[in-house]
Amino acid sequence: MSFDIELHNIGCLPVYDGNVLRYERNTSLQVQNGYIASIGSPTSNNSIDCKGKLVTPGFIDSHTHPIFDNNRNEEHQQRLLGETYEEIARNGGGIISSIEGVRNSTADELYNKAFKRMDRFISLGTTTIEAKTGYGLNTDSELKSLEVIKNLDLNHSIDLVPTFMGAHAFPVEYQKNQQGFVNLIIDEMIPAVYEQGIAKYIDVFCEEGYFSVDHARTIIKRGLDYGFIPRIHADEFSNIGASQLAADMGAVSADHLMAIDDRSIQSLVENNVVATLLPGTTFFLNKKTYAPARKLIDYGAIVALATDFNPGSCHIQSIPFIMTLAVMSMSMSIEEAFIAATYNGALALGCENEVGSIEINKKADLVIWEIDTLFDIPYYVTDHPIRHVIKNGQIVFGA
Numbered sequence: 001m002s003f004d005i006e007l008h009n010i011g012c013l014p015v016y017d018g019n020v021l022r023y024e025r026n027t028s029l030q031v032q033n034g035y036i037a038s039i040g041s042p043t044s045n046n047s048i049d050c051k052g053k054l055v056t057p058g059f060i061d062s063h064t065h066p067i068f069d070n071n072r073n074e075e076h077q078q079r080l081l082g083e084t085y086e087e088i089a090r091n092g093g094g095i096i097s098s099i100e101g102v103r104n105s106t107a108d109e110l111y112n113k114a115f116k117r118m119d120r121f122i123s124l125g126t127t128t129i130e131a132k133t134g135y136g137l138n139t140d141s142e143l144k145s146l147e148v149i150k151n152l153d154l155n156h157s158i159d160l161v162p163t164f165m166g167a168h169a170f171p172v173e174y175q176k177n178q179q180g181f182v183n184l185i186i187d188e189m190i191p192a193v194y195e196q197g198i199a200k201y202i203d204v205f206c207e208e209g210y211f212s213v214d215h216a217r218t219i220i221k222r223g224l225d226y227g228f229i230p231r232i233h234a235d236e237f238s239n240i241g242a243s244q245l246a247a248d249m250g251a252v253s254a255d256h257l258m259a260i261d262d263r264s265i266q267s268l269v270e271n272n273v274v275a276t277l278l279p280g281t282t283f284f285l286n287k288k289t290y291a292p293a294r295k296l297i298d299y300g301a302i303v304a305l306a307t308d309f310n311p312g313s314c315h316i317q318s319i320p321f322i323m324t325l326a327v328m329s330m331s332m333s334i335e336e337a338f339i340a341a342t343y344n345g346a347l348a349l350g351c352e353n354e355v356g357s358i359e360i361n362k363k364a365d366l367v368i369w370e371i372d373t374l375f376d377i378p379y380y381v382t383d384h385p386i387r388h389v390i391k392n393g394q395i396v397f398g399a
Contacts, residue, residue, distance in 0.1 A: 011052035016357035034393035058127025058365035059319040060345030065310035069101030072312040095169040127365040134168030157396040164199035186222040202228035206242035247271040278308040279325040280316040293330035304344040320384040364393040
């Protein structure tokens with residue numbers, strides 16, 4: 001049998017095998033029709049010499065906010081001068097400051113800016129992302145953002161999984177009428193998003209100063225009525241019961257979790273809710289308390305890692321750097337961090353049967369490195385030498 005492409009002279013191939021990794025050494029991998037056809041078969045003509053280096057699956061970034069117009073670098077400067085994220089938000093910054101740009105931009109303008117961000121994700125080894133709306137916060141702009149996500153998914157090599165997040169913050173016109181905005185989401189936005197037919201998930205920022213537990217429950221219930229799968233921004237700055245709500249509502253993931261308590265951890269475990277941790281946000285906001293990854297893992301939680309890439313609270317796109325933070329600041333082992341950034345990220349997006357690990361009949365989404373083992377990833381901190389990225393069996397980054 002001839003293969004479309006073969007990777008030979010692979011020095012180290014981490015293979016996910018029932019919650020643990022095993023390593024194939026000095027092996028090869030064959031691709032047919034965009035999928036992994038075999039591992040260790042004879043050499044074909046169309047081959048890539050991996051030069052004895054590491055080959056991994058592409059990273060799965062299961063929490064991003066990539067559809068925005070302007071960056072918020074001035075807020076970063078304000079934080080460096082001592083202001084907190086919460087103080088900046090109360091003074092008109094934060095999520096609210098991104099709304100005007102999205103509302104006033106055309107779909108083409110948003111698409112062109114986001115396309116370049118997708119190029120960056122690919123160059124850093126990420127081959128699948130979850131992409132949220134949430135910077136339009138009116139029906140037209142949320143639908144526009146979803147349309148941008150759809151077109152990026154169609155035209156860029158990266159795969160995008162779309163999430164509707166109209167419940168990201170209260171826009172200025174609803175600051176004094178929060179229930180009115182909740183009503184807009186449940187009565188107008190969710191039916192319109194359903195009619196559009198793009199979004200798979202619905203997300204709510206359930207946090208003090210944003211959406212209360214009662215608000216979040218109401219929005220998620222309406223989303224479930226329309227077939228959307230819930231995920232929740234939970235326990236980021238305070239514990240108001242958001243992660244418990246995620247467990248109660250059957251959310252696929254609860255994200256952030258810096259302020260989660262033991263009872264809520266147990267609830268996530270009992271209800272198979274993925275705990276998606278975002279240490280890049282803690283780092284970028286110069287917070288001191290990271291999510292309790294060690295405790296979550298020891299309790300038996302499924303832990304995923306993601307970037308939370310967005311214009312304000314985490315302008316980081318590198319999963320390798322997120323792994324480094326997880327190892328250095330959250331007491332995760334390198335292998336735990338790797339699984340969290342690949343297979344468990346795929347679990348959080350419901351695509352674990354297609355991506356997230358190197359297995360026969362899964363997509364050939366692969367990264368060929370210029371390093372020898374997984375243990376080199378945190379050693380290089382931010383300078384991660386990637387030679388090639390392969391998506392669906394095609395080289396999409398690297399000469």
